[in-house]
Amino acid sequence: MTTLPAPLAIGPHTVQPPVVLAPMAGITNAPFRTLCREFSGGKGLFVSEMITTRALVERNEKTMQLIHFDETEKPRSIQLYGVDPVTVGKAVRMIVEEDRADHIDLNFGCPVPKVTRKGGGSALPYKRHLLRAILREAVAGAGDLPVTMKMRKGIDDDHLTYLDAGRIAVEEGVTAIALHGRTTAQHYGGTADWEAIARLKEHVPEIPVLGNGDIWCAEDALRMVRETGCDGVVVGRGCLGRPWLFNDLVAAFEGRPEDFHKPTLREVKRTMLRHAQLLGEWIGDEARGVIDFRKHVAWYLKGFSVGSEMRGKLAVVSSLAELDAHLSELDLDQAWPESADGPRGRTSGNNRVVLPDGWLKDPYDCAGVSEDAELDTSGG
Secondary structure (H helix, E strand, C coil): CCCCCCEEEECCCCCCCCEEEEEEEEEECCCHHHHHHHHHCCCCEEEEEEHHHHHHHHHHHHHHHCCCCCCCCHHHCCECCCCCCCHHHHHHHHHHHCCCCCCCEEECCCCHHHHHCCCCCCCCHHHHHHHHHHHHHHHHHHHHCCCEEEEEEEEECCCHHHHHHHHHHHHHCCEEEEEEECCCCCCCCCCCCHHHHHHHHCCCCCCCCCCCCCCCHHHHHHHHHHHHHHCCCEEEHCCCCCCCCCHHHHHHHCCCHHHHHCCCCCHHHHHHHHHHHHHHHHCCHHHHHHHHHHHHHHHHHHCCCCHHHHHHHHHCCHHHHHHHHHHHHHCCCCCHHHHHHHCCCCCCCCCCCCCCCCCCCCCCCCCCCCCCCCCCCCCC
């Protein structure tokens, strides 16, 4: 089985094996990161939910909770999203001065219309000068902290930006780049273009390139590295309801396929209860934690024989005891179903990209984007 020849270097931080948890809004909070780290044995890099720089600078209460890390999280990794170079610079300096993180990632991959119509997210790299200004401010403000970035191929197949953006990133001192092999127009539909990841790696050999897109199992991660030559992988939707995927990723890169985790429903139930409990402790209210956990239920139970009536009951649980009781009614001896593997989460595609008027007329001149583009959303 293939193993990587060298660990991934993110500034002074060594990530071995080179696997990274992708930031996902409402998902990769402290409880979920804890689960993933436990399954990985503490190996890998686990990035926070995306944090908007404006909210951080304004010390929004919810945002300040999201940037709190457990004392066991090392390195502490924050992903920032911003559209204004000055605000991004202020946010980065705040993180450094208050010692709130060890690594900063910048998001240029969000494809949702309410962001791109204002020129933010995955629309922003089309404006090369604006991208450069944001990266320059972030790197200058970060000091010794490494700055990385995550992006998409471009707006659509006629307006690809990833090679130019990669070169700008190198020139401005970015430490590593993650590329989701889809355009904004694709959203999460179709198949990720792994060849683009290979082209980017050839284009910017000076820094590590990480691949993202369609990694549903550990074998996919090995195949991506083998086919593209990328230096590591970023896993998003593949770990929804599957935090043990990080066990498999570590085992795969260490040449131990016999240690892949194929849990029974009883083991899945145990993980579900722990996830919900951690959410309650983090939020400070058990009921709110269980309610927040509801969105994970279908992902955890995919492929298992559950039944529509039980799924309906689980959709309205509001206590750990209730969640435990309902899950206990199932046949917990069910083995891992092969149908549980494969795509999860958002799969929409072929979307019309909404951009500011005249956005595509000039890839360089830009008066800036509205601060309305900095919304509390995520993706990439």
